[in-house]
Amino acid sequence: MALEGRRLRRQSAIAAGAALIGLSAYFVGAQSSTVDSAVNAAFTKYQGLQDGKNADYIPALAKVDPKLFGIVIVTPDGKVHTAGDVNTQVSIQSISKVFTMARVIQDQGPDSIEKRIGVDATGMRFNSIASIEMIQKGGGGGEMNPLVNPGAITATSMVQGNTPDDVWNKIVGTYSDFAGRRLTVLQDVYKSESETNDRNKASGMLMKAYGYIKSDPMQAVDLYTRQCSVGVNAKDLAMMAATLAFGGRNPATGKQAINPENVPYVLAVMATAGLYDDSGKWLYHTGLPGKSGVGGGIIAISPGKFGIAVVSPPLDDAGNSVRAQRAIRDINQALGGNPYAVKARATTTNNNQ
Secondary structure (H helix, E strand, O other), X not given: OHHHHHHHHHHHHHHHHXXXXXXXXXXXXXXXXXXXXXXXXXXXXXXXXXXXXXXXOOHHHHOOOOOOOEEEEEOOOOOEEEEEOOOOOEEXXXXXXHHHHHHHHHHHOHHHHHHHOXXXXXXXXXXXXXXXXXXXXOOOOOOOOOOOHHHHHHHHHHOOOOOHHHHHHHHHHHHHHHHOOOOOEOHHHHHHHHXXXXXXXXXXXXXXXXXXXXXXXXXXXXXHHHHHOEEEOHHHHHHHHHHHHOOOEOOOOOOEOOOHHHHHHHHHHHHHHOOHHHHHHHHHHHOOOEEEOOOOEEEEEEOOOEEEEEEOOOEOOXXXXXXHHHHHHHHHHHHOOOOOOOOOOOOOOOOOO
């Protein structure tokens, strides 16, 4: 029965891959010429926007230039379309959670995440400790997911390795495969976060106490802090998004970062829990699986069409970049990226009936 299930999943993945190739080819032919104009229009429109402010609960993030603004979109042919500052690095922060989750799913299967952590939106703040108590009172396996801090720390603890260094190399290696270049930690951010992460330590200890974390919780918290401090620019984030958009294969390097059949599980959690408390609003307006980070980045995926990233540090009250949200919405609308927005087919009248 297990073998039959795997065979059926593989057949479905092959069929989905074929459909993705066809969709990608259509998008390149029909839309590529409009991508630059959409990106440039959004950059021009929102460059002067002053709304929001940098995250300051991590001191290093408050020092990042709030004027930083870069947009990158990667299309199925691997072409990179840019506007603004796309080379300055920021810390990846919570966007890292997506790719650690992907690593665990790739190595241990989709059931590993669902059974150990859960895949439901919590309805609470991303760093809520109360949410841990609530799932425990509910018997476990309730409203938790790998994109809120307690679930993300647990996901990090699940990455396999004989030593902390082995685990870290697997984590940063995964991120690098998605980005298409070797990524490294921004040490000033790591130091700043390590000095101010008491709440995450408390979450780690509770997740250990309730049986979600099976190893040293402080090791998990430290590795999680390190992964959030990895430096990325808008190009890196867009390539990471594009790798998910095109079946787990990096369109620049050709490397298969994760198997195609595992991508839908990653995108599903992004769709329901990717933008903190405003995940529902984001999906309502864009239809795109996305993930934000308090470093100012947002990635979004239009499956088979494009991966997009915007970096702009000023955040709204929910912790999401103000400029990034608006720019991606506009570009998505211009390029027809919403997977739910399917045009009705024309019908013909049968005169014989």
